[in-house]
Amino acid sequence: MKRVFSQALKELNQFRRDRLTMALAFVLPLAVLLIYGYAIRLEAKNIPLSIQDFDDSFLSRTYVERLFATNQFVFTPTVGRDPTSALDQGIAKATVIIPPDFERQIKLHQPVTVQTLIDGTDVNNARVIQNSLRATTQFFLRSSNLVPEQARSPIRPQVRLWFNPGRREALYIVPGIFGVILWVFPSMLAAIALVREKEQGTLVQVYASDLSAVEWLLGKELAYLLVGLGEALVVMTVATVLFGLRLRGDPTPLLVGLVIYLAAAVAFGLLVGARAGNQTGAVQGTAIAGFLTALLLSGFIYRLENIPFPLSLLSNVIPARYFIVITRDAFVRGTGWVGVWYAPLAIALIGGFFFRTATRILHRMQFAD
Amino acid sequence: MTAAVLPQTEIAIAVQSLRKRYGSVEALKGIDFAVQTGEIFGLIGPDGAGKTTTFQILAGVMQATAGEVSVLGTEPRHARLNLGYVTQKFSLYPDLSILKNMRYSAGLRRVPEARFETRASELLGRVGLDRFRDRLAGQLSGGMKQKLALCCALVSGPKILLLDEPTTGVDPVSRREFWDLLAAVAAEGVTVVAATPYLDEAERCHRIALIYAGEIQQIGTLQELRNRLGLRRIEVRAEPLDQAEVALNQSRGGPLPSPLPGGEGTGKIPPALLKKGGSADSGTESPLFKGAATAGDPTQAIVDIQTFGDRLDVMVSDAERGSEQIRAVLADRGIHLSDLRQDEPTLENVFVNRLRQQGLDPAYLDFPAYRSGKEPGGIALETRQLQKTFGDFHAVRGVDITVHYGEIYGLLGANGAGKTTVIKMLCGLLPPSGGEVELAGETSRLDRSEVRSRIGYMSQKFTLYDDLTIRQNLEFYCGVYGVPQPLQREKIDWVLETCGLVGQDHLLTGSLPGGWKQRVSFGASVMHEPDILFLDEPTSGVDPLARRQFWRLIRDFARRGTAILVTTHYLEEAENCNTMAFMVAGDIVAQGSPSQIKAGQPGQLIELVSAQTQAASNLLKQRLASWRVSIFGDRLHLVLDDPDRDLAAVQQWLQEAQIAVQSTRPIPFSLEDAFIGIVQRAETTQRAKAP
Known part of the structure; x- marks a missing residue:
């Protein structure tokens, strides 16, 4: 020894x-x-997002504001008329196109289609963006009182993060x-x-x-x-x-x-x-x-x-x-x-x-x- | 004689038909020897002969393939604690201090702490390292490292000391001190087995075994080996030396068809080609050698001729008849004989002769030359006060060298003396810190390609690519030096033939042994026929035969007008140079032809034979300066300034101490003696001036 x-x-x-x-x-x-x-950093943050708002109404602007309110996206101006060119040039990771009749259709309680193009090169991030856009849209509908109260789901999960709450x-x-x-x-x-x-x-x-x-x-x-x-x-x-x-x-x-x-x-x-x-x-x-x-x-x-x-x-x-x-x-x-x-x-x-x-x-x- | 030196006849090491095989290579082909207790046994041979393998088996760090090895009556592995083993690389930890290195060695061999303290102090005091206890091993000079390695090996008080080339690259003064230490250690009953590539060192062993290609060629005391050779050596100094060599070769019966070359006409075939003309037949020297042994022709005494820088060594079967023959031949040709001296054959003569008898002499081939060389005599390179400093370290301090075309200039010194730095500056690889260099008539911008194309450089680390085949390497250098395409094949073939590598050119260079690699490397550096050739330690690790051939090659180049600057730490090799300079710590301490340097030594070397060599040495080291006394096997060598007066005093001292002196005789200085004398005298005067 x-x-x-x-x-x-x-x-x-x-x-x-x-x-x-x-x-x-x-x-x-x-x-x-x-x-x-x-x-x-595994969490997706500061994703460049470009918006083409053909409606330019109060509701559409509120919707766009909501999207950027999450801090997850940063605004990127569109390039030219073609909605895909910002994606092609790699300036934006996603583009949201709001149709001209956005506000009108919502007020008529008609479903409206918002086209969202997401760069799918990075599979993981694409999914994150997709989920995030969905969640924000839901939140926008709820906060603008566009969804009737009774349509809400009967189960409401009360989520708390254990061990790492922040x-x-x-x-x-x-x-x-x-x-x-x-x-x-x-x-x-x-x-x-x-x-x-x-x-x-x-x-x-x-x-x-x-x-x-x-x-x-x-x-x-x-x-x-x-x-x-x-x-x-x-x-x-x-x-x-x-x-x-x-x-x-x-x-x-x-x-x-x-x-x-x-x-x-x-x-x-x-x-x-x-x-x-x-x-x-x-x-x-x-x-x-x-x-x-x-x-x-x-x-x-x-x-x-x-x-x-x-x-x-x-x-x-x-x-x-x-x-x-x-x-x-x-x-x-x-x-x-x-x-x-x-x-x-x-x-x-x-x-x-x-x-x-x-x-x-x-x-x-x-x-x- | 042996019995007188070694009263005990106990066997410390016995080796019987020892074999070692690495894959398909047989490193040891069945060797036998026995070493007695207290003996210094030398194992002499070139790189790759099997020395290190033998040591590793004796030290128990490698298993033998077959055969019996008994160390202190047991298996080597069980005797390990009684062994001290100094390896080629010294096995020191560079980032530990002297004392910590020793402590670690002691710990490995279970030396109790209390004993370690006294033992370490005693050993360090003895080798003069006591003051440096806390210095890191990595910061020591080669000589100090070597002494530390010896201390580490001795710290456990081993019964057997194994030394595997402990002195390679160490300066001559340290080497001599080291061997004095070994003699003292052996006198205390420690058995010493030492390997060395320096043949002059081997003369300091009691008995010597010549090992070559895994076989022991001869074993005996130096005297026995010399006697067995049955030849005498005659040193001949004559003017002009070239012609003397040709004449003697002819008289010996060498196949020399052509008349003597005049030397002045440039249109003539260079003398070297003529002289070596017959050597295309590979057996030029060996058959004659055998013939001489049978003494077919009673008037024919000359057996072999070897050319050195400023003398010929002629081996003769009979000293008297040989001298007569030499005198007659030279007088006949009208060549002035300036000196003729009889001496004993050297160990190298013994070795070379033995290997030749076995037909191991490689064939010598001429180099296909296409460009006429420079006219010999002009100045090829000159330096004035050349200096180099690295930080505050003065690697080279004011060196003046002049090399002429056709001259072989030797730069000698230990590792770290500054030789390589000088060469690098001359090649334009390193900018000088001060002084001037004139190279091939140019003084500035030596790194231009026109200047570069006229110089050849072979470094001590082979400049070959290990992962290319031999041929690919040579082709690469042909391209680098711009050898014309049609000539490439021929030149490459020449290199392959000279190196004995015909048919092996597809081998990877990395797989060759050191000596061969060096020959290929030399071939690569001369393929473009440079006017000035720099050889940085070209022969280390090459066997004596190959080394001789190598020098022959170098001489051929010189005769054709190439200026050659060669560095070496083998002092015995410096005899091959026309002019030489000794470097110590960046300074040139002596310069001149080998004979001039030896003749410039004051005093005389005396060989003294006594029954109590060690006791005599101890006594005389006290009375005379320690460097003047050294033990060579069973003899003492003394350097005396005034032999007539001093020898009487020496004999009286010995008589008073009741040490019997059997004989004394004057012997000529070797270059090493001269070198040590120069260095020691310089130190003494410095010390005298200091206070």
């Missing part, structure tokens, strides 16, 4: 001296946090970013540390002593677990300040989960390092594998349930998936162990597998043929 500690101590000394790895450990994660934290998106995104950052960077640092020993030839000295693969890797594991905890502290502190995150409820699941998650990330890095031949390979291996899985298969952005069948199996072995469950619970839901008890177990299982595989690769502590 003493030798494991002296390994870890040496590793931390080296880490402290190397500015590049220091930057990799603390500067890049913060950059990722800022970019993702501010750039990723629908603040940061609360959804930022805990997910923790999952990405705290996976990618600790694993990358560990992989570099291991491969560097191969490149500098210092590994030979280790081979030439009777240190076992487990002792050697545990030393590195320990060192980078500590580095990872430092990273987590920095990243989470900055995030709470910038994005207004607060811990809710019992913090122990987060603490336990964090340590296990970081250990798994470092173990993954060691596994990549044991396989890779040089630093380029180590960095690419950890970065690509880490970003791809933690971004796409973890439920960070895309709902896990939307992942199609064979790939959805893969998402079960992505530790980030479980860690994001833990962070979202810690920062948003605050239900504690009840909701997340299985997540640390799953991460530990996967991380243990990584570490075991890494030691198997190096178990002989000799050059491969």
Whole structure:
């Protein structure tokens, strides 16, 4: 055990001296946090909408005002006579065409057709615009008392948003970013540390002593677990300040989960390092594998349930998936162990597998043929 | 003799029919040797001979394919804690301090903390690193790194020390100190196995094994190897040297059909072509060599001739008859013989001879030349007070060099002395910080393409693309240098043949061993027939035979009028240069022909044989300046300023200490001795001036 500690101590000394790895450990994660934290917005806002109002009556103007009152749309002037040209040129995402007899027909209690053209290139946004236009139209009818009271639906759902009543998106995104950052960077640092020993030839000295693969890797594991905890502290502190995150409820699941998650990330890095031949390979291996899985298969952005069948199996072995469950619970839901008890177990299982595989690769502590 | 040096005959390492195979490549083809306790055993051979593989198996970091290896009576893996292993790259952590590096090594080998403290202080004090304990390993010079690596290996008090080329690229002074340390360590009972590509260093081992292509060619003490060779070496200095070489070659029976070249007419075929004319038949030298062993012709004593910068080395079967023959031949041709000296064959002679007997000498082919070279004699390149600073680091401080067409100019020095920086400035790759450069008559804008097309540059890092095949690389360089299309094929074929790569041109360059790559790289750099050729450490890692051939090639180019500036850290190689300069820390400390530099050394080198070499060395190092004393195997080399007076004093000191002296004799200085003398004297005078 003493030798494991002296390994870890040496590793931390080296880490402290190397500015590049220091930057990799603390500067890049913060950059990722800022970019993702501010750039990723799933909610549709400020959609350019153009209007062709052929009626230009009191009612039609009220309707148009209603549309823009939501703050979801911004007014974009039409281009020429052709209603589609604003869409064609990409200036507007949607165009609403109000017929000349809009007010007259409504007053006669006749249905009136308002043509709405929506740019369908972005499927998700198209749906958002569609729903939003429908809802606004309903609201306009109701608020202008154009719909009779008795026509209202007999069931009125009383909706309340639980956990995130303000629908603040940061609360959804930022805990997910923790999952990405705290996976990618600790694993990358560990992989570099291991491969560097191969490149500098210092590994030979280790081979030439009777240190076992487990002792050697545990030393590195320990060192980078500590580095990872430092990273987590920095990243989470900055995030709470910038994005207004607060811990809710019992913090122990987060603490336990964090340590296990970081250990798994470092173990993954060691596994990549044991396989890779040089630093380029180590960095690419950890970065690509880490970003791809933690971004796409973890439920960070895309709902896990939307992942199609064979790939959805893969998402079960992505530790980030479980860690994001833990962070979202810690920062948003605050239900504690009840909701997340299985997540640390799953991460530990996967991380243990990584570490075991890494030691198997190096178990002989000799050059491969 | 061996028994006198090594009272114990206990076997520390025993290797029997050891084999190692990497895929389809057999790196070791069954080698056998045994190393006794307390012995310094040298494993000598070129890159790719199997040295590193042997070390890795001995250190237990690699498994052998077959054969038996016993280290301290057990498997290498079980003996690991009793081994110290210094690798080629030193295996140091550049971002840890000296002390932390040592502490880590100690931790790996279970050295208790209390013992570590005393042991570390003792070792660091011994190698003179005590003051730098907290300096980062990455900021140390090559010599200091090497010493630190040795300390790390010794910190656990190992019984066996494995040193895999620990001195490559390290300056001669540090190298000599390192070997003195090794001698002291061995005297304390530590068994040392060392690999080195420097043949002069090998002479400092008790016993030497020559390894080549995965096989041990010969094992023995230096004297045994020399005796087995059965030849004597005669150094001949004559004027003009070219003609002397031709004459001696002819008298040896070399197939030289044409008369001596006049040298003045430009229309004539260059002498080099004539001289090497017969070499298209690949066995020019080897069959004769074998013939000499049988001594068919009683008057024929000359076996081999090797040309150096300002002398010929003639290997003869009998010293007396050989000298007579040389004198007779040269007198007959009216060539002035300025000096003739008999000496023992060098280890290189032994090695080269052995490999030739095995028919391993590669064929030599002429280079197809289409452009007549420059007239030898004119100034090709000149620098005045050339300087380069990087920040506040003075890499080059005021260098004056003049190289003529047809001259081989050697720039020598350790890694970091500034050689490469000088070459880069001369090639126009790096702007100088001060001073003037005149290159091929031009003084400004040396990076223009007209100037560039007249220079060839081969860097120490091969300028070949690893992921192209050999042919694709050569075709690429033909295009870069504008070799006319019809000639390309022929030139490429020549390069392939010289490198022994015919039929292999589809191989990826990255898969070639270092030495071969370098030859292809040289071919690529001379395909456009430059007037001025810069070679930056062209021969490191190349085996002696190939290296000899390489120099022959360089000489051929020089004779045709090419000016050649070559850097090397092998001092023994500098003998091939016409003129040379030693660089130390950005300064030129000595300049001249090899003979001039050696002759310029004050004093005399004395070889002293004693039964108690180590004790004698310890005593004399105290009495004389430490650099004047060094251990070579079972002998001592002493540099004495006034041998008549000093030798008597030395003998008296030894007598007082009851150390028996068996013999003393004067021996000639090597370039390395000269270099160390120059550096040490410079330091001494500096120190004298300082207070």
